[in-house]
Amino acid sequence: EAHTHPFAQRPVGKGSVWSTSRNTPNQQPRLFGLRHSNRDFTQKEAWGKNCFNSSFPAALCSYLYSLNLDNVYIRLNSNLQVEHSSISTASLYGINPNSENLFYAFETQFTPYQQYLIGNLPGVDLVTQARDLGSCLQAIEIKLTALPDNTTCELAEDYYGCEIVVRPDTIVYLACSIVESFRFNPSLIESVITGNLANIRDWNEGIYVIPYILDMIDCIDAIALSILNEQKPFLLQPVWKTEGKSPRLSDNCLDVFVWSNLAFTRLFIDLAKIEISTYGRIKNISRHTRTIIWLFKMLFEFGINGSFNHRRIIDSLSYNTKNDKAFAVSGRVTHAYMQSESLKQPRIKKQEIKNIILGGGQNLLSPERRFDAIIFNSPEIFD
Numbered sequence: 001e002a003h004t005h006p007f008a009q010r011p012v013g014k015g016s017v018w019s020t021s022r023n024t025p026n027q028q029p030r031l032f033g034l035r036h037s038n039r040d041f042t043q044k045e046a047w048g049k050n051c052f053n054s055s056f057p058a059a060l061c062s063y064l065y066s067l068n069l070d071n072v073y074i075r076l077n078s079n080l081q082v083e084h085s086s087i088s089t090a091s092l093y094g095i096n097p098n099s100e101n102l103f104y105a106f107e108t109q110f111t112p113y114q115q116y117l118i119g120n121l122p123g124v125d126l127v128t129q130a131r132d133l134g135s136c137l138q139a140i141e142i143k144l145t146a147l148p149d150n151t152t153c154e155l156a157e158d159y160y161g162c163e164i165v166v167r168p169d170t171i172v173y174l175a176c177s178i179v180e181s182f183r184f185n186p187s188l189i190e191s192v193i194t195g196n197l198a199n200i201r202d203w204n205e206g207i208y209v210i211p212y213i214l215d216m217i218d219c220i221d222a223i224a225l226s227i228l229n230e231q232k233p234f235l236l237q238p239v240w241k242t243e244g245k246s247p248r249l250s251d252n253c254l255d256v257f258v259w260s261n262l263a264f265t266r267l268f269i270d271l272a273k274i275e276i277s278t279y280g281r282i283k284n285i286s287r288h289t290r291t292i293i294w295l296f297k298m299l300f301e302f303g304i305n306g307s308f309n310h311r312r313i314i315d316s317l318s319y320n321t322k323n324d325k326a327f328a329v330s331g332r333v334t335h336a337y338m339q340s341e342s343l344k345q346p347r348i349k350k351q352e353i354k355n356i357i358l359g360g361g362q363n364l365l366s367p368e369r370r371f372d373a374i375i376f377n378s379p380e381i382f383d
Helices: 049-066 089-093 111-116 168-182 187-192 195-199 206-226 266-279 287-305 310-316 331-338 350-355 371-376
Strands: 071-076 082-087 102-108 124-130 135-142 145-147 164-166 233-242 249-260 327-329
Touching (some): 049 089, 049 102, 049 135, 049 233, 049 249, 071 331, 082 089, 089 135, 111 168, 168 233, 168 310, 187 206, 187 287, 195 206, 206 266, 266 287, 266 327, 266 331, 287 310, 287 327
Parallel strands (some): 135 233, 145 233
Antiparallel strands (some): 102 124, 124 135, 164 327, 233 249
């Protein structure tokens, strides 16, 4: 249910020491709740686009927790469809956000996953750590997304959606999050892989791989169903809503969605299933189809060897498409998975942003300007 009361009138939740933080004179720039991290928010470089896109969402989650609000949790069910529940920020972080023991390590390796890889583990957007032991708690990919995107901004508000662009390293973390459930018995993965797939003559050539895509999907689905009760939060997706195409924020503009690792697989697997049901087959290897191949090959190698060479898989199985991103899905696609009251009317109001960005931090932002947006919102220059 959307909140209508100003922040000052809300009950303070979860005993947060940050719940009444305000922008007051002589306070240093900072973000709500991020007391201990590897970023110095008093410095301008910590407010650059690449930093802000992960640190602001972390602060937003902490802020939601202070208001006794959970994040929307997108999970996979036994019908291989997504369903919504809720997940607290404490469950997402693996620790109470108010804890002095919480450390936010941005763009860091989640070292428990190193054991599954040949070669170096890439970094992930956020690793929550316990300060006393220095231990890793959760690996979290973060996508701060605009609502609506350019494929849905002309539609009725009920059909707004967000574009999600996914990096190859995200698929490495996805594979690691799945194989972790099989770490003591990798051969369980091998047992669900059909004999056909061991017969692929040349993984590097699409014509030899395409006939096996449906078998790969069936194997990934079987693996997902076998660990349904062990799915875990994987991708943190805050949305910021504007008034249609304009750069003006909606009054209710911020909310947070969290995808489980298994629900996230639907973003590329369902697209392939639609293609197969429409044409009877996969016609060529698109980015989302290639992502299926990457994920399957990582799981396949782990099932046989107990580890996989992620770099070799990604670099050699490119199928004449650049590896700058794994895949992207438009708002028209994501809307079906995210459709909810929180998407239609995000719970956090724009005037509450001043409760999240503190101490004048907004003055250190270096936003990118979109010239087309400025022209669109300056009709007077054409009078």
